[in-house]
Amino acid sequence: QTAVWLRAVREQTGLDVCWRWFSLEEVNHTEGKKHPWERPWAWGWSLLRIGAWLRRDSAEAADRWCAAAGHALHVAGRKVHTPEVAREVLAEAGLDPGAVDDAVADPTTHDDVRADHRRVTGLGGFGVPTLVFPGERAIFGPVVREAPSDPAATLRLWALVTGWLEFPDLYELRRPKAADDWARIGETFAPYLSARDWPTIQREVQ
Numbered sequence: 001q002t003a004v005w006l007r008a009v010r011e012q013t014g015l016d017v018c019w020r021w022f023s024l025e026e027v028n029h030t031e032g033k034k035h036p037w038e039r040p041w042a043w044g045w046s047l048l049r050i051g052a053w054l055r056r057d058s059a060e061a062a063d064r065w066c067a068a069a070g071h072a073l074h075v076a077g078r079k080v081h082t083p084e085v086a087r088e089v090l091a092e093a094g095l096d097p098g099a100v101d102d103a104v105a106d107p108t109t110h111d112d113v114r115a116d117h118r119r120v121t122g123l124g125g126f127g128v129p130t131l132v133f134p135g136e137r138a139i140f141g142p143v144v145r146e147a148p149s150d151p152a153a154t155l156r157l158w159a160l161v162t163g164w165l166e167f168p169d170l171y172e173l174r175r176p177k178a179a180d181d182w183a184r185i186g187e188t189f190a191p192y193l194s195a196r197d198w199p200t201i202q203r204e205v206q
Helices: 002-013 043-057 059-074 083-092 099-105 108-122 151-166 179-195
Strands: 130-133 137-140
Touching (some): 002 151, 059 083, 059 179, 108 130
């Protein structure tokens, strides 16, 4: 939903958005198990490799892939993390479904994803969404259940988020979630929960 919101901000302001890759699989890696780049196919990591492959030739294609994959998983409840559905979603987005095989066949796409991932962790990042602004200033969030639909609200949220940059000692502001909040979140996440093939891992953030 943050990505949906950012695209709406871009549409209104001409914001320059460069999508980079962050792996929750790697953040949640368990000692003794293979890293995602050590597997022939990894659910999230391989999708990021497809994005990395597309970005080499076209930032617009990478953007289209991100939007299509996000909609497929989070709205349509499709298993885009499988090669077969990933190819379908690429084709539906007007992109070459062969990008799945091309990205996986090229080991340097691992390097692209690792470099993006380590950039964020090097800035103290621990999850998504992480926004990185000029000057390597990172903000985690905003975490929204639904992106604002009103154009004015879209820009108001952008102003609030970028306002944080004025306060380098401001680290956290959080709204507690009541039972009704969790119920609404559950409704929104239902397609994703039905499609995923992995458990949720909740780690304490320092």
